[in-house]
Amino acid sequence: MVFTLADVTIVLPAFNAETTLGDTLKSLEPSLAEGMSLILVDDASTDQTPQIMTQFADRWKTVSFMQMEKNVGLGRARNAAMDAVNTPLMSFIDGDDWVGASYYKNLVRRFSDFPDLDFVRSHYIECHGARRVLVRAAFPLCDAPFDPKLGILPDDRSTLVDQPHAWAGLYSTEFLNRHAMRFLPLQTAEDRKFVWERQVLAKKCLVAEESRIFYRRGIGSSLTHIGDERQLDILAALKELLAFVISSDHPEFLQKAVRQSLAMICFHLDRFDRLLPHVQSLMRKGGREVLLLIPPADRDEGLHRIDARRRTMLEDFLK
Incomplete structure (x- = not known):
């Protein structure tokens, strides 16, 4: 089967992200222009986040907007949007990160090249102010399918389960729904179990030689601070x-x-x-x-x- 960006939905929840959300949305526009869908979720923000989201959704026919009545946290906000996804592939991005123009297109191509993948994992780039650090997926093989369980051990070395970033990749929607995989209803650490489930329950995955998803670090309002x-x-x-x-x-x-x-x-x-x-x-x-x-x-x-x-x-x- 040949997949295109029209087969992809990205879930983007945000809370009080007015200072960074515009850059995130701008980075998604090249993919939206090729038919990709986007679900925006405002987690009861008190700043201009919902206005930025609704204005953006008005400009793109494949962009929809959801609003939480109260702040529920990243895990619940993602889950609400996941229940509305109706494309074969999906992924996630946060409101303070951004992607290169061809990032999702390159991940979709792997699903076309290698049938029956449950997910594709990518590298990513950490952004510490103006400094950029490439973080490679903790697996030695790229652009070749493998059993995801091989990405768990050894226990004394960093592996794929030690990189709990669900947004660095692309998923088969059928795989996630078949195993009822959703995020923990938490404000932080919501993706720890998700990443473990992904590695244990999936049958086939791939690490793509692609890294252009940019992960912003060191924000004072981050929950890690x-x-x-x-x-x-x-x-x-x-x-x-x-x-x-x-x-x-x-x-x-x-x-x-x-x-x-x-x-x-x-x-x-x-x-x-x-x-x-x-x-x-x-x-x-x-x-x-x-x-x-x-x-x-x-x-x-x-x-x-x-x-x-x-x-x-x-x-x-x-x-």
Whole structure:
């Protein structure tokens, strides 16, 4: 089957993104001109985001607009739009990122060249102000199909499940719907389980030699810079991730999920100073709950394989 951009829908949710959204939308125009669809979701913004979206939707017949009655977070906003997708392929972009003119066209071509792909993963470019850093997908083979499970291990090295960026690629809508794959209803870390499900449940995927999706980093309003309760979403995400892997038929992947979970808990503990005092207490309590979800033998193995400083920090949770 030959796919074109008319077979693609992009989901773009945003909350208070008036300063960056215009650049995102402008970058999508070359693809829209070739028939690509776009669903814009305003997550109850209090700035000019909904006005920017509605004005843009009025200009393009393949662009639709949805508005949340209250702020529901990135995960729920994406899910609402995913339920409205009626094209064979779909992907996601955030309101502070942008793409090169031929980015989606190049990913669509892979679906035409290689039948029965469940998804195509791309590299991406991190943007730190004016500085650009190419981040390659953590897999050695490009432009050749492979079993996505090969992108999970080894557990002691960065792999595709350690790059939780669902927007860096393109998906078969039928694959996502068949497995009821949606994002966790969270403000942040909403795509951790999604990326694991993608790798475990898919049958065939491909890493494209394409990188022109630009991921803006270092924004002061980003949730990664905020110390309120939204930081606790990582704990809910880790619980869902571990439950999924434990219940799967792939025990060989559990230690990878354990090591990833331990690393993420330690990451937040090392940055305790940015958290509000009551959030620090909740982070400790929630971190312990995550550790207790792991079967004891697997937890002990994971703790044994990390450095002494982090091991001591986590073992204190279990006392």
